Amino acid sequence: NAGVTQTPKFQVLKTGQSMTLQCAQDMNHNSMYWYRQDPGMGLRLIYYSASEGTTDKGEVPNGYNVSRLNKREFSLRLESAAPSQTSVYFCASSEGNSNQPQHFGDGTRLSIL
Amino acid sequence: AQSVTQLGSHVSVSEGALVLLRCNYSSSVPPYLFWYVQYPNQGLQLLLKYTSAATLVKGINGFEAEFKKSETSFHLTKPSAHMSDAAEYFCAVSDDVFNSGGSNYKLTFGKGTLLTVNP
Numbered sequence: 001n002a003g004v005t006q007t008p009k010f011q012v013l014k015t016g017q018s019m020t021l022q023c024a025q026d027m028n029h030n031s032m033y034w035y036r037q038d039p040g041m042g043l044r045l046i047y048y049s050a051s052e053g054t055t056d057k058g059e060v061p062n063g064y065n066v067s068r069l070n071k072r073e074f075s076l077r078l079e080s081a082a083p084s085q086t087s088v089y090f091c092a093s094s095e096g097n098s099n100q101p102q103h104f105g106d107g108t109r110l111s112i113l
Numbered sequence: 114a115q116s117v118t119q120l121g122s123h124v125s126v127s128e129g130a131l132v133l134l135r136c137n138y139s140s141s142v143p144p145y146l147f148w149y150v151q152y153p154n155q156g157l158q159l160l161l162k163y164t165s166a167a168t169l170v171k172g173i174n175g176f177e178a179e180f181k182k183s184e185t186s187f188h189l190t191k192p193s194a195h196m197s198d199a200a201e202y203f204c205a206v207s208d209d210v211f212n213s214g215g216s217n218y219k220l221t222f223g224k225g226t227l228l229t230v231n232p
Binding site for chain 2: 048
């Protein structure tokens with residue numbers, strides 16, 4: 001019972017490099033989300049996808065792009081990484097109803113030098 | 114837009130003592146509220162949720178929370194702390210959104226409270 005799987009778990013990049021964070025869920029959920037977590041800031045929503053084929057900006061979308069590849073997979077791309085994007089990134093999924101919780105992956109710890 | 118305030122970024126208790134973690138929300142409509150726990154180097158795990166069925170909600174690991182509309186609060190409690198409760202706790206409120214994907218919702222999180230349990 002994997003739930004939400006994120007890859008990679010750790011990554012170190014140089015400023016200006018690009019990379020894609022992968023997320024897959026096996027719960028047949030409609031909605032998927034990307035958050036970043038920084039000390040003292042809680043979790044902030046980057047992008048979300050209400051259903052396959054749709055994506056929308058969250059609170060902090062600048063510097064990121066997303067792709068909802070299919071119902072299972074939702075990727076987050078950093079085109080030109082900046083030190084300010086050093087963070088822990090979490091993917092989550094849910095059925096999409098506001099009374100239902102979101103289920104989280106274990107995170108990707110990203111450092112940008 | 115909804116917002117969540119968690120009073121106290123760090124709470125320290127002795128093993129066996131009462132745990133009280135505070136959460137206040139702002140919402141123009143009756144909210145759905147959640148408490149999550151995060152252990153070191155892990156993702157967030159749902160502790161409990163309030164969805165208007167009952168004001169006192171019981172969750173996992175002996176935690177419970179009481180929804181008080183008059184105080185716009187949803188404080189988390191546990192009668193007796195255990196060493197394994199040491200973690201960061203997040204309160205979140207559900208916020209409906211309507212966009213290109215149709216109706217959906219997003220969670221707005223508080224900034225978290227780190228719970229330390231002393232032997």
